[in-house]
Amino acid sequence: VTAGGMGLALIGFIISGLHWHRDIAYEVMALEIAIIGIGLGLTISPVSAALINDAEAGQLGVAAALVLVLRLIGMTGAISGLTIYALDRVDERVLDLPVPANIDDPSPYLVATFEQMNELYFIGAAVCGLALLTALLLRGGNEGQETQIRF
Numbered sequence: 001v002t003a004g005g006m007g008l009a010l011i012g013f014i015i016s017g018l019h020w021h022r023d024i025a026y027e028v029m030a031l032e033i034a035i036i037g038i039g040l041g042l043t044i045s046p047v048s049a050a051l052i053n054d055a056e057a058g059q060l061g062v063a064a065a066l067v068l069v070l071r072l073i074g075m076t077g078a079i080s081g082l083t084i085y086a087l088d089r090v091d092e093r094v095l096d097l098p099v100p101a102n103i104d105d106p107s108p109y110l111v112a113t114f115e116q117m118n119e120l121y122f123i124g125a126a127v128c129g130l131a132l133l134t135a136l137l138l139r140g141g142n143e144g145q146e147t148q149i150r151f
Contacts, residue, residue: 003135005042010128012036017121022114036124043135044071082120090116 012035019032048067055063093112 001046002043002138003132005039005044005046006128006132006135007039008042009036009039010125010132012039013121013125013128017118017125020114020117020121022110039128043131082123086116086120089119 012032016032016036020029048071051067052060052063090109090112093115094108097108097111099108
């Protein structure tokens, strides 16, 4: 499930990176983001459950809290870092674009923003590719023991 979800997210990131432009329909954007979201959802839940289930009975609360805290810290750091990176890159891209000749030309910031979004999708695809390789190496701990899901 983890590898399948990561593969689905990887496909969604690649499709979005190749496909987004200023005239893209909202429905297409929503579908592509849904593909990414479903893929990541299929990945996050099993990994979290596996970590919590591997904890000792008296440590389940601590394990669940650590999983949640580390996920939140990771997401917060990633969103902050990528936002800073993207804003810098949009400014760089705008400086490289020619000044629009007339009012009908798209804003340089609009063009630069879509170019940057596509770059971010490819960064997401690269991270998913690395995570997919890691997911393919997962073997399901406690070999030979009965697997039990606790909630």
